[in-house]
Amino acid sequence: MSGGYSNKTIICDSSALISLADTAFVDVLAELKKVSGADFIISEDVKAECIDHPLRMKSHTLPAIRLQFALNEGILRVADAAPIRKTTDDLLWLANNVYYSGDRPVSVLHRGEAETLALASENGLGSILIDERTTRVLIEDPESLGKHLHEELGVPISINSKYLDRFAQLTGSMELFRSSELMIIAYEKGYFKRFSGLETQAVEAALYGLKFAGCSISFEEIEEYTKSLQK
Numbered sequence: 001m002s003g004g005y006s007n008k009t010i011i012c013d014s015s016a017l018i019s020l021a022d023t024a025f026v027d028v029l030a031e032l033k034k035v036s037g038a039d040f041i042i043s044e045d046v047k048a049e050c051i052d053h054p055l056r057m058k059s060h061t062l063p064a065i066r067l068q069f070a071l072n073e074g075i076l077r078v079a080d081a082a083p084i085r086k087t088t089d090d091l092l093w094l095a096n097n098v099y100y101s102g103d104r105p106v107s108v109l110h111r112g113e114a115e116t117l118a119l120a121s122e123n124g125l126g127s128i129l130i131d132e133r134t135t136r137v138l139i140e141d142p143e144s145l146g147k148h149l150h151e152e153l154g155v156p157i158s159i160n161s162k163y164l165d166r167f168a169q170l171t172g173s174m175e176l177f178r179s180s181e182l183m184i185i186a187y188e189k190g191y192f193k194r195f196s197g198l199e200t201q202a203v204e205a206a207l208y209g210l211k212f213a214g215c216s217i218s219f220e221e222i223e224e225y226t227k228s229l230q231k
Contacts, residue, residue: 005123009039012076013116013130014049015214016179017042021050021063023209025179028186030075035189040129043115044081047071079119087118087170094167095138099149100158106149108134117171126175129182133216136178139171180210180217184225200229 020026032038042050051071054064070076081088088111095109113135120128130136137145142164150157186192187203195202204226211217 005041005125006037006039008037009041009123009125010127010129011116011120011125012040012042012046013128013132013135014042014046014112015131016129016182017046017050017067017076018063019131019179019210019213019215020182021066022213023206024066025183025206025210026066026070026075028182028191029070030073031186031191032182032189033075040076041079041119042076043079043084043112043119045112045115047078049112081115084115084118084122087122088115091117091121091167091170094163094170098138098142098160098164098167099146100160101149101153101155106153106157108138108145108149117174120174121170126173128174128176129179130176131178131210131215136176136216138167139174139176142168178210178217179215180207180221183207183210200226203229 017026020028029038029040033040051064051067054060055068067076071078092109092111092114095114096107097105099106099108113130113132116128116130117135120126134145137148142159146157146159183203183206187199192199192202192206204222207217207222207225211219211222
């Protein structure tokens with residue numbers, strides 16, 4: 001791995017950080033850093049999305065302050081965007097030229113997500129914390145995303161296999177997980193012991209909170225997990 005990163009480095013997208021900040025669970029990152037040595041990295045564009053811009057908006061200031069505090073404390077670190085700019089541009093262009101409606105490309109990836117993926121790709125990192133469903137499905141099941149776009153837009157969608165293959169070459173080894181899965185890891189590491197006697201209810205409430213904050217976890221997944229804790 002390059003860039004001074006280790007196999008415990010996790011690249012974080014703004015979608016997952018916003019879910020954690022909105023539910024006041026940013027300190028889960030601090031806990032996992034302490035107990036497992038996890039290193040949480042964000043790109044410059046992700047910092048702009050979830051900290052810089054929201055700090056200027058009264059309705060989003062508190063979650064942004066929580067994330068800025070994590071940055072100040074070294075729980076989050078910002079990576080320089082300059083070395084990954086070309087890969088960011090390539091990923092952004094490829095992803096947004098995979099799906100077509102007629103002769104017009106359908107945009108599916110924003111710069112923040114592209115920068116996150118580029119940071120992982122350029123440094124040989126596999127673990128990405130991301131709640132954004134479209135990006136996850138683009139990497140994990142692109143055919144399914146094509147069907148979803150067809151249903152959502154109500155028009156035939158074609159896939160440019162050449163661009164999809166090139167995109168997959170850059171992202172195929174990445175392991176994507178959601179803030180909900182991070183919360184489950186935190187539970188297994190003992191984070192919820194602070195809710196003495198209420199651990200199961202607390203982690204269930206946390207998962208529902210993350211869902212309503214934007215994490216793409218289903219009600220069925222939450223019910224299945226919480227039932228497993230009661231056995």
